[in-house]
Amino acid sequence: MASIELQNVTVKIGNNILLDNVSLKVDDGAYIGLLGPSNGGPSFVLKVIAGLLPIYSGKIFIDEVDVTDSHPEDRNVGFIFEQFNLFPHLTVLDNILYGPRVKGIDLTTKEREAKEVISMVRLENRESALSKELSGGMQQRTGIARAITAGAKILLLDQPYRALDAKIREEMRFEIRELVKELGMTAIHSTHETEEAMLTSDKIAVFNEGKLLQFDNPETVYKIPVNAFVAGFLAESNKFQVKVKDNSFIIENSKFIVDGYEDGEYVVIIRQIDVDLTSEPLNVVNEFECIIDKIRILGEFIRFTVTINNSLTIIVRELLSLERNNVKNLIGKRAYVNFRPDLIKLFLV
Amino acid sequence: MSSLDDIRKRYLNFERILSQRPIRILFEILVIFAFFSFVLLPPLNLLKNIITDWNSITELIFRDPILKNTVWLSMFRSIALSFRIAFIVMIIDIMLGIPIAHVLARYDFKGKTIIDTIIDLPLAVPTSALGFSVLLFWGSADGLSKFILAEEGIFSQGPMLLLLGHVAFSFSYVVRNLKGVIEEVDVEIENAARTLGAPPISVFRTITAPMAKEGIIAGAILAFTRSLGETGASLLLAGVYETAPIQIVTFMNGYRIPQAAFLSVILIIISITLLGGVRQYARKVGLPQPKIYPEFERKISAKKIAKTRNGIVSFIFLLLVLIPALFVIFYLIDVWSIGPSGTEEDSAFFEVFLDSDNKWESMQVALITSVEVALIVTIINLSLGIPMAYLLVRRPYWGKWKVVLDMAIDIPLVIPSSALGFAVYLLWGNLGLKLISPGIWLIVLAHLTFTYPFSVRPMINYIENFDYSYYEAGRTLGASDLTTFRRVVFPMLKRGILSSAILTFTRSMAETGATLIVMGNARTVPVFIVDLVESESLSSAAFAAVLLIFISFILLLVVRLVDNPTED
Missing domain, CATH: 3.40.50.300 (P-loop containing nucleotide triphosphate hydrolases)
Known part of the structure; x- marks a missing residue:
């Protein structure tokens, strides 16, 4: 009523x-x-x-x-x-x-x-x-x-x-x-x-x-x-501005594949939680080798700051799992990140 | 360079030594002692005199062989008159003041700043100038009578004119006070009441007024005491009637010391009892929830009616306060070159500048005296007032003493200034300590008493609002107590200090009652105006009044600029 x-x-x-x-x-x-x-x-x-x-x-x-x-x-x-x-x-x-x-x-x-x-x-x-x-x-x-x-x-x-x-x-x-x-x-x-x-x-x-x-x-x-x-307000995100050509774009020498976008200028939003961080390569699309620079434990999450190709900084959020002991020891270590194409959000500028 | 550094280091070290607790407490005791001897001692001494001479004084007043108790009867009459007027003035001030203050505090509209300033205008006008202006407007053939084509003034000198005069000079104080009080009630709480279904009038009655209860009562006390203690305007408006403060002046002029002392004590005791009682009552007693008449209150909250209501209130304000207060300016323009008698002989210009008695010169002397007194008083009171205010807000170790001091500070506010002046005369003058005879220094001592609350009260407010964490930051960074005060607290309070200073200065400039008692041969401008009116030199009185209005108005503007630096 x-x-x-x-x-x-x-x-x-x-x-x-x-x-x-x-x-x-x-x-x-x-x-x-x-x-x-x-x-x-x-x-x-x-x-x-x-x-x-x-x-x-x-x-x-x-x-x-x-x-x-x-x-x-x-x-x-x-x-x-x-x-x-x-x-x-x-x-x-x-x-x-x-x-x-x-x-x-x-x-x-x-x-x-x-x-x-x-x-x-x-x-x-x-x-x-x-x-x-x-x-x-x-x-x-x-x-x-x-x-x-x-x-x-x-x-x-x-x-x-x-x-x-x-x-x-x-x-x-x-x-x-x-x-x-x-x-x-x-x-x-x-x-x-x-x-x-x-x-x-x-x-x-x-x-x-x-x-x-x-x-x-x-x-x-x-x-x-x-x-x-x-997209950015609802969750902590990585944000870039890119040019898409033939369903791909390049940030700081790293090439990302996406699907179904026309060529043009876009804002890219990749939520921290959507990035997958692994110690061994999974050999999937958009996978990059990286170095772990910083680690912050936020409570139920851990926040990793990683660098791809020595130039692209990405922030990754992972659940703090019980298996990983002494996470801080990972600083400076090599790891792998991958980005699922459907979780990369692009918005026309 | 290194020697300069050395001096600085030594200075800082010196401040560190002075910051030590025993030295600080010693200083604070000095400040309290000064307050006691300058402000409280005179009335206490007066009381002591009355008690020691009780028999001879009462004999004189109640059982005089020839006059019997006529002195007492006339005292009683004057006290009764003063209280009646003060009571009615209080009612009028509050009734008119609340709607105006509410509109000013709560609504934004075009020209609000202008109206706000206009309301404050009478604040700047010294009461004797204002009384003269009111006299011209209501009481002379050149005032309102001219516009309604009457031959004589509408009211003759007496209670009615006193009433009008007192409303005119007290109203602005009350509105200012009430406005602050209403502003302190959070708008969001009023909004909450609105969303629960209360129309604006109900919101005011059930929420704003009860929350602002203490402030409104304080405003009423202010109106009452301002009216009760006023002398300058009353002298010009009373005619054959005598208010209590005027009677003190009369007794003093006839050198009838015991009578003056007795009347002063009565006034002081009544005022303090009243103030203390009402305050205590206001704090303790919770008012019952007012009854609400939903239909009726909704109707009178309607926009049209609210507008009409505000219109009527504004009209009454113009008629009762603003126009009478400033009428002297129009009068001066009128009599500038051709006087009231139609000749040049009593024109303002001739009387002031060309006449043989050299009024311009005596006016200048009076003005210089006024400014000198006001300056000295301001400096002394600020140097005593700032530490006192700081002590009251920030020194918890004074414990119970703080409560006592906090109440004592307000005592001069409620005592009629002529009674205070008399008390000062009795203590320091040739009947008491014989230290100072009437003249400029005794005027300074008298003015110190009643301006003291004006320099301390606002300072307390400013210090309370000062974010103490700045002080704490200063201390943690290694500065001593005194250094932190000098480098952090003081600069941040500068604006508060300046507006305190100007308030004190204008109060001193405007004062008549106390000055009349202690002035000897010296003259201040407000007293000079009274003299001129009494000698029927109306044109010159108008000139002096406008001069004083002008000076005070400039000061008022400065206060406003200082208070709202960003207001556009």
């Missing part, structure tokens, strides 16, 4: 374009992730939907009703802020009951509903606490309970877990998605972390410099990015 549509929305502050002709349709009950760098667009889309940011041109519909000119208080959306923004002078319960109070709704029935919501977000026993007495995670849960009790059918989550510790962030990602689905709400969630968007969303919209670049399900966005920015 809550769909959202943006039609050609542009937002300007002075000469600064924050959103550039964005059109986006969100179906009822969907959980959408907006992915992009900070100030790249995601947060502005949320503010525009909530009516907190005036638009320069375009139209916004909520449930097929034009709300372009209506005030934030009339849009019935729940906004979840990065900094939580609980009312510091009110208790948890009073924060949660704020919506019904300002709307003049009878509080006696609402109070029971609020209690239910409070147990849903696991805040029992903290009802009379002030926000400064709560942890970040609890504050954000209160914020969500507050939005739900105010009668929101749409939840706009603006980098909601950014201010939280990694562990709590992980928990909340699942917990809140499930809650939203259970209540049948529509949610739009902005973030600049690929993992968070992938984990929580039914569909992902990728933004950069105010433009909507791609809007599709997470798998498609990851596997078939529409341009070099999307």
Whole structure:
């Protein structure tokens, strides 16, 4: 019962374009992730939907009703802020009951509903606490309970877990998605972390410099990015600019074979995780001998910096496997890298 | 070159020695001692005098053989008048101030900077100049009456004019304060309330106002105390009525010391009790959640009504504050070559430059005195104020003393300046320590007291906002405490120090009440204006007032430039 549509929305502050002709349709009950760098667009889309940011041109519909000119208080959306923004002078319960109070709704029935919501977000026993007495995670849960009790059918989550510790962030990602689905709400969630968007969303919209670049399900966005920015933003990558001729290109004296590209200038994106590093040659296409220059252990991954033909530097990411002991001993050793042609992503300049 | 290096090394070493804890604490004790003796001692000494002479003083005031208790009755009347006016002024200031401050703090619109500056204009106008201007506008046939074709001034001198004058000079202080207070409430929290369904009026009542509660109450106290303590404008507007500060001046002029002392003490005690009480109340008492009228509040939040509301408020501001405050400029233009009587004899130009009594010369002397006093006061107070502010923010070992000091700093703010002036006279003058007789140095001592909070308070703010990690970085790189202060902290606080300095300077330049008590034969410009008005030389008074407005306005511009260096 809550769909959202943006039609050609542009937002300007002075000469600064924050959103550039964005059109986006969100179906009822969907959980959408907006992915992009900070100030790249995601947060502005949320503010525009909530009516907190005036638009320069375009139209916004909520449930097929034009709300372009209506005030934030009339849009019935729940906004979840990065900094939580609980009312510091009110208790948890009073924060949660704020919506019904300002709307003049009878509080006696609402109070029971609020209690239910409070147990849903696991805040029992903290009802009379002030926000400064709560942890970040609890504050954000209160914020969500507050939005739900105010009668929101749409939840706009603006980098909601950014201010939280990694562990709590992980928990909340699942917990809140499930809650939203259970209540049948529509949610739009902005973030600049690929993992968070992938984990929580039914569909992902990728933004950069105010433009909507791609809007599709997470798998498609990851596997078939529409341009070099999307390809590079979703995972750490090696990036080059090349000339393709007869289905091959040369970087620093190394020749790569690709398949199905016309001749022309391209940007090449090769994700670090897509490069295969072996100690013995496999004799496959696009295989090169290389020297391992640097090794960084990142946790579940190891990052190798290797040089091909003494001139081409490539970064490779491999899972940290248990078989390899003392990985650091590999520095300076000879190895082999190969690039699967279908994992080399080329985009016309 | 090497000898220069040597000197530098020695200097740094010297700073290292001075940074040692015992020396630092000794210095800080000196700073506190100076604060105590310059600022707190005069009122305390006054209190002591009253207590020791209690019997003779009360006899004089309550049981005089001839006058009976008439002195007390007239004191009571003047105190009651002062409080009534201060109370109404406070209500008007807050009622008008909140909407204006809210618009200035929250909305961006064309010409905002201009309006912002216009609101601040009366800040720059010394109260006696402003009082004169208000008198001309509301109280003379050349003011508003001219436009509505009345023969006489709309109000005659008395409570109504006092009220109008006090609103005119206190309003800008209050708006400035409230604006800062509202700005401190995070817009995002207001946004949160909007998305939960609250229209702007409800947001203000349920979120902004409760969060800014302490600041709003502080603004109200400011309005109240500014009105209660004002002398310069009141002298010109009161006519036959007497406010409490005026009565102190009257007692002083008649050399009726015990009466002046008694009245001063009453004012000081009431002011401090009120301030302390209200502050304590504001901090502790949580207001109940206001009742909300959703339909009604939604309606009056509508754009059209909001615009009308802002329009009405702006009109009232123009009529009550801005035009009366600056009317003297138009008046001066009017009487520049041909005076109010229609001849050249009482034109401003003739009176000031050509008349036999050489007003231009005495004006220059007064101006020089004013500037001298203000400069000395600014320098002394900054050298005392910066260490004090630093001590209060950054020296945890002073513990409980800090709380006491922090409250004591504000005491001069709430005491009427004429009472403070009297206390200074009683302590240092020929009835007390006999160190300094009335004149420029006693003026300096008096001004030191009431400008002290103006130099310390903003500094505290600036130091609190200063990122302490810069200091820590300096220390870890090997500089001593004092060297770090000189090379890192001080340069980063320069802007704050400058705006503190200008605030102190303008406060001193504008002061009338305290100066009247301690000036002896010396004259400052605000006092000079009062003299001119009382001797009916209105054209020259207008000239002096405009001169003072002009100087203060320039200073105000400098403050604004210093405060917003990047604002375009």
